[in-house]
Amino acid sequence: MSESRLEPLLLGQRVVAILETGLRTATYKLGSLMALIDYAIEHVPDDPDASVEVPIPDLAQRVLELYWRQVRPFAGKELRQSTQARARIPRAAMELRAAAGIGTGGASLAVAATRAPTVYEKALDEVTLCLAQQPLQRLQRLPGATVSDCFLFEDSFLHDHVSRSTLRAHGDSIVLGPGVATGLARLAGLLKPALEIMWVEDVRRMNRFLDEDVPDVAGHLFGRERISLASVREPFKDAFGARCFYCDLPLAVDNPVDHVLPWSLLGIDGLANLVLACRRCNGDKRHSLPATSIVDRVLERDRDVLEAIAAEIEWPTQFDRVVAAARGIYRSQPDGSVTWAGVRSSQRLDLAFPHWWLDIDPR
Structure with a gap:
């Protein structure tokens, strides 16, 4: 791989060009790239031109989380994600759901990992090997090409039959090239x-049963349907009061539960990224990036209280991941970017202003 850094726009163009060329036989390339983007957000290096090591098992966990909801029946049927007879990743997710006693329910992957740790580790190992043997070694290759254009990471040790011992010899990792993570x-x-x-x-x-008249396939696949946040609402009201986190007005009975770091950018459902909001604030904020002062407030909530709620309702806090994501998202924004500061209110981003979570080491 060349040590020269691709400009972000050219990097994006090459990613899209690879994906738009040829006919995919599975959705695994897309899942792998989504996982890579999420990892990059949470591990933006201090030096924007630095290389970043990415553990494949970490990608596997993120990919498994993507498919976790998608394997539930849609319109009474199981959605195919591959033209191959053996869909390794969805099958691993379904076997873990069965072992954890979740079935088609809405419990999170973190809950399943706690209930069935041995099967979870087996699923993670299977997805890790699948990523190495299939999408990762094809992610940078144009149809008909015999070698990859390694503009994202070096993949010469990956192939259809790569073994676990070979992966271990390479640290179970790939390394994103200079500037790629940023x-x-x-x-x-x-x-x-x-x-x-x-x-x-x-x-x-x-x-084939999915024609244009079938409603909201995207919602089923990517959480516009989302997991039900209702079980979070009452414990949060008991712990933090029945007032909007953003404007402090009293809340209605069925008020929204809002993702502080936007769901559309990084789908983190952990309690550390959730707050109670009124409909006015929730509707006005939508997919906007909140002002850093709002992130300060949400990360300064009592962690012991969050952990107690997490234990009570079997819902992970994901505090460390929220901190890493916040750091990566804001450090990736140019100074002066517009952020949401409240209803009809905005603030310009000033990264020179100190925030403890912006200085966390991402390694």
Whole structure:
């Protein structure tokens, strides 16, 4: 791989060119790239031109989380995600759901990992090997090409029959090239919606019963349906009061539960990223990036209280991941970016202003 850094725009163009060329036989490439983008956001290096090591098992956990909800029946049927007879990743997710006693329910992957740790580790190992043998070693290769254009990471040790021992010899990792992690993080808001569109198109193509009249396939695949946040509402009201986190007005009985770091940018459902909001604030904020002062407030909540709620309702806090994501998202934004500061109110981003979470070491 050349040590020269690709500019973010050129990086994004090459990613899209690879994905738009040829006919995918599975959605695994899209899932792998989404996982890479999320990892990059949470591990933006201090030096924007630095290389970043990415553990494949970490990618596997993120990919498994993507498919976790998608394997539930849609319109009474199982959605195919591959044209191959053996769909390794969805099958691993379904076997873990069965072992954890979740079935088609809405419990999170974190809950399943706690209930069935041995099967979870087996699923993670299977997805890790699948990523190495299939999408990762094809992610940078144009159809008909015999070698990859390694503009994201070096993949020469990956192939269809790569063994676990070979992966261990390479630290179970790939290494993103100079500036790639920073570039992917900066492009996340553009690339992820494009990947979702491609994913929906692939699923429609692989499932003939999905015609244009079938409602909200995208919602089923990418959480516009979302897991039910209702079980969070009352414990949060008991712990923090029945007032809007943003404007402090009293809340209605069925008020929204809002993702502080936008769901559309990084789908973190952990309690550390959730707050109670009124409908006015929730509707006005939508997919906007909140002002850093809002992130300060949400990360300064009592962690013991969050952990107690997590234990009570079997819901992870994901505090460390929220901190890492906040750091990566904001460090990837140019100074002066517009952020949401309240209803009809905005603030310009000033990264020179100190915030403890912006200085966390991402390694």
